[in-house]
Amino acid sequence: xxxxxxxxxxxxxxxxxxxxxxxxxxGFRKHTDARNGNYRWLTVQHPDQPSxxxxxxxxxxxxxxxxxxxxxxxAVAKGAMPPLVMVVEDxxxxxxxxxxxxxxxxxxxxxxxxxxxxxxxxxSGNGWKMIQSRR
Amino acid sequence: xxxxxxxxxxxxxxxxxxxxxRLLRAKDRMDAASQEEWPVTRLARVSxxxxxxxxxxxxxxxxxxxxxxLLTRRVERAIALLRDTExxxxxxxxQTGWNSLGTFGRVFRDITGDSPGAVRVRExxxxxxxxxxxNCIVSAAHRPNLTTAxxxxxxxVPAGIIGSNNExxxx
Numbered sequence: 401x402x403x404x405x406x407x408x409x410x411x412x413x414x415x416x417x418x419x420x421x422x423x424x425x426x427g428f429r430k431h432t433d434a435r436n437g438n439y440r441w442l443t444v445q446h447p448d449q450p451s452x453x454x455x456x457x458x459x460x461x462x463x464x465x466x467x468x469x470x471x472x473x474x475a476v477a478k479g480a481m482p483p484l485v486m487v488v489e490d491x492x493x494x495x496x497x498x499x500x501x502x503x504x505x506x507x508x509x510x511x512x513x514x515x516x517x518x519x520x521x522x523x524s525g526n527g528w529k530m531i532q533s534r535r
Numbered sequence: 536x537x538x539x540x541x542x543x544x545x546x547x548x549x550x551x552x553x554x555x556x557r558l559l560r561a562k563d564r565m566d567a568a569s570q571e572e573w574p575v576t577r578l579a580r581v582s583x584x585x586x587x588x589x590x591x592x593x594x595x596x597x598x599x600x601x602x603x604x605l606l607t608r609r610v611e612r613a614i615a616l617l618r619d620t621e622x623x624x625x626x627x628x629x630q631t632g633w634n635s636l637g638t639f640g641r642v643f644r645d646i647t648g649d650s651p652g653a654v655r656v657r658e659x660x661x662x663x664x665x666x667x668x669x670n671c672i673v674s675a676a677h678r679p680n681l682t683t684a685x686x687x688x689x690x691x692v693p694a695g696i697i698g699s700n701n702e703x704x705x706x
Binding site: 413479506507508521523525 | 549550552553555556558559560562563566567596597
């Protein structure tokens with residue numbers, strides 16, 4: 401058995417919208433989608449990373465009171481959540497592919513420090529850096 | 536929730552996340568191209584809100600008025616160019632979106648508390664603390680200031696941009 405981080409979650413404004421974004425636009429796979437009342441545990445997985453899941457969670461009851469949920473949703477929508485980084489083989493090719501699928505890029509691919517990076521946001525406002533792996 | 540209330544503002548204490556997401560789009564666009572002109576009409580269009588509401592909503596969301604935010608971003612870019620390139624202050628001013636060297640110098644000093652020349656010297660002295668920056672860039676930053684021509688300096692000094700404690704011509 402291997403030890404380590406298994407799930408890291410993001411806050412999203414709408415789980416259906418987020419699932420569509422991460423699966424259809426970014427190429428993740430749905431891993432777990434379990435409901436209990438109005439609580440929904442939803443995770444996706446990168447096809448190359450079978451030991452890690454990205455959780456797509458909506459702030460709200462039963463975990464958060466209304467005021468806290470509102471604060472969290474505002475923080476996400478303002479782009480105030482921590483940065484996320486995705487590594488890709490070819491940043492420009494991924495940029496072209498994702499742009500064609502309607503991903504909202506905040507920064508076009510730029511050559512920097514011997515690699516290429518770009519930036520995009522998910523529909524909720526979570527910001528991603530996409531960095532080309534060094535060869 | 537907010538203890539300080541703007542008496543002239545009719546904005547609600549909490550902003551709609553949908554609105555915030557659209558305001559973020561305007562902020563992202565300024566980040567991506569801070570050298571461009573961003574009048575409120577253009578920003579309001581990006582956010583899909585009325586011009587009347589844009590500036591107030593933006594300030595409520597991000598703490599600074601949109602124009603001030605833009606100037607701050609331009610100065611941040613200028614600092615990076617001062618640190619990482621050999622471009623002259625004049626070139627940096629025009630690349631980062633100013634039409635006038637005088638305005639650049641004034642806003643730069645207003646935001647950083649120092650002149651571009653002095654910030655260049657200070658940033659380069661601190662460059663060895665930047666772990667992830669590759670060696671070639673760090674060494675470029677430590678290189679004696681040989682690429683700035685004397686004639687260029689003569690042009691810059693009367694403009695009042697370069698600080699008096701400038702780097703030595705060669706060392």
